[in-house]
Amino acid sequence: MLDCQDHEVCIESAMREAESICQEKGLRFTELRREVLRLIWLSHIPTKAYDILEKLKGKAWSAKPPTVYRALDFLLETGLVHKLDSINAYIGCSHPREHDGCYFLICTDCNEAKECCSPELTDAIELAWSKNSFRPKKVTLEVLGQCGQCD
Amino acid sequence: MLDCQDHEVCIESAMREAESICQEKGLRFTELRREVLRLIWLSHIPTKAYDILEKLKGKAWSAKPPTVYRALDFLLETGLVHKLDSINAYIGCSHPREHDGCYFLICTDCNEAKECCSPELTDAIELAWSKNSFRPKKVTLEVLGQCGQCD
DNA sequence: TTAAAAATTGTTATATTATAACATTTAAGT
DNA sequence: ACTTAAATGTTATAATATAACAATTTTTAA
Numbered sequence: 048m049l050d051c052q053d054h055e056v057c058i059e060s061a062m063r064e065a066e067s068i069c070q071e072k073g074l075r076f077t078e079l080r081r082e083v084l085r086l087i088w089l090s091h092i093p094t095k096a097y098d099i100l101e102k103l104k105g106k107a108w109s110a111k112p113p114t115v116y117r118a119l120d121f122l123l124e125t126g127l128v129h130k131l132d133s134i135n136a137y138i139g140c141s142h143p144r145e146h147d148g149c150y151f152l153i154c155t156d157c158n159e160a161k162e163c164c165s166p167e168l169t170d171a172i173e174l175a176w177s178k179n180s181f182r183p184k185k186v187t188l189e190v191l192g193q194c195g196q197c198d
Numbered sequence: 199m200l201d202c203q204d205h206e207v208c209i210e211s212a213m214r215e216a217e218s219i220c221q222e223k224g225l226r227f228t229e230l231r232r233e234v235l236r237l238i239w240l241s242h243i244p245t246k247a248y249d250i251l252e253k254l255k256g257k258a259w260s261a262k263p264p265t266v267y268r269a270l271d272f273l274l275e276t277g278l279v280h281k282l283d284s285i286n287a288y289i290g291c292s293h294p295r296e297h298d299g300c301y302f303l304i305c306t307d308c309n310e311a312k313e314c315c316s317p318e319l320t321d322a323i324e325l326a327w328s329k330n331s332f333r334p335k336k337v338t339l340e341v342l343g344q345c346g347q348c349d
Numbered sequence: 350t351t352a353a354a355a356a357t358t359g360t361t362a363t364a365t366t367a368t369a370a371c372a373t374t375t376a377a378g379t
Numbered sequence: 380a381c382t383t384a385a386a387t388g389t390t391a392t393a394a395t396a397t398a399a400c401a402a403t404t405t406t407t408a409a
Contacts, residue, residue: 075376077386096366109388116367117387132283133338135366150323152332163326171322172301172341175314180346181303187284187340190323195331226405228357247395260359267396268358286395 048152048159048194049091058088061139065127068143074125082106083118084127084139091159093136131160133189138162150188156197199303199310199345200242209239212290216278219294225276233257234269235290238279243309244287282311284340289313301339307348 051057065084069076086102087094096115103110119137122128126146128137134153140146141162148169153160168188176183202208216235220227237253238245247266254261270288273279277297279288285304291297292313299320304311319339327334 075385079387111389112367113369113389114387121386132340133336150326152327152330154332155335161330163330165322165326168319168322168326171316171319172339175301175316175319176303176341176343179303179312179314180349181305181341181343182345182349183341183343184306185284185342187338187342188323189283189338190327190332190334191336191338192327192332192334194333198331198333226356230358262360263396264360264398265358272357 048154048157048161048196051091054090058085061088061141064143065125068127069125072125074121079108079114080118080121082108083115084122087122087128087137088139091138091161093131093134093138093153093158093160095136099137129162131189132187133191148186150190152194153189153191154194154197155191156193159194161194199305199308199312199347202242205241209236212239212292215294216276219278220276223276225272230259230265231269231272233259234266235273235278238273238288239290242289242311244282244285244289244304244311246287250288280313282340283338284342299337301341303345304340304342305345305348306342307344310345312345 062081062085065081066076068074082103083099086099096112096119099119100110100112100115103115108114119128119130122137123130126143127140129140129149129151130137131151131153138151138160142164145164148166149162149164150168151160151162172183172186172188213232213236216232217227219225233254234250237250247263247270250270251261251263251266254266259265270279270281273288274281277294278291280291280300280302281288282302282304289302289311293315296315299317300313300315301319302311302313323334323337323339
């Protein structure tokens with residue numbers, strides 16, 4: 048699915064950006080939160096909470112479900128991670144400084160997900176809800192299907 | 199949220215349409231499936247699977263989780279019901295003969311959900327994914343926020 | 350019309366996803 | 380250093396969903 052050439056670079060850049068965002072916002076980017084974010088970034092395939100849990104256990108953490116869900120809550124609130132509701136899985140945000148107005152293409156063959164932005168789309172949605180005098184707080188837009196590689 | 203005047207009429211028309219769709223498609227619209235659909239249509243607030251379960255139990259069914267989920271599977275496949283992934287709840291489809299290309303406005307105050315259609319939106323999505331050479335199978339578009347009444 | 354096949358429902362058990370509640374530890378502010 | 384707040388540990392359980400197999404009902408077709 049993806050145009051990522053060297054995924055190590057991908058991970059490191061995401062981690063660096065997370066560091067600096069937390070620094071700027073005065074948030075505590077603890078070892079645990081760092082590790083969870085890194086585990087999520089290990090691939091472009093969205094990760095299940097309990098898979099993170101298993102991986103953490105292999106890393107000297109006494110991890111239990113709340114361990115993971117709390118870290119996830121932090122990462123979600125900070126905008127470093129997205130939850131994909133249609134598959135109950137989590138994926139790193141690819142541009143956490145502009146975290147909103149995105150949607151996701153999720154390949155049901157290779158399981159990778161790609162975060163996309165589209166002004167036209169955002170505008171169309173904006174128009175649609177204004178017609179309904181609706182004040183949006185959170186938009187979920189996820190497309191399940193086959194990506195170019197798997198087609 | 200809604201412009202539905204007499205909800206009895208709303209329910210009855212949905213049930214009639216469901217009957218005729220099943221008839222046309224040669225599907226078996228059993229008592230159980232009928233009852234589950236009716237329970238979902240009881241309000242414009244999306245229903246939780248386990249709420250359906252409780253209501254069924256009050257109606258002489260020996261209902262257990264699979265009872266409900268199987269009926270839901272049928273109704274989802276037939277296009278009579280939508281699942282709202284962002285809140286894990288189910289809502290009747292308001293125009294099951296053209297079941298796709300819709301999105302949902304979900305009010306976090308009154309909890310009602312409204313199914314909407316927007317050609318511009320569908321077009322914008324279509325354009326976006328074609329740019330990514332992606333072959334969509336299912337689109338999830340849900341907007342959480344405040345409706346006009348609750349604003 | 351009746352036996353075989355298919356679909357539906359019943360039933361038991363369990364998998365998956367997520368949170369509540371309270372104790373302990375670690376970090377921050379004074 | 381002391382206090383407070385934030386983060387993590389721990390135990391238990393809630394909420395959502397499916398697997399597997401048995402019994403029943405409906406349909407098909409011999």
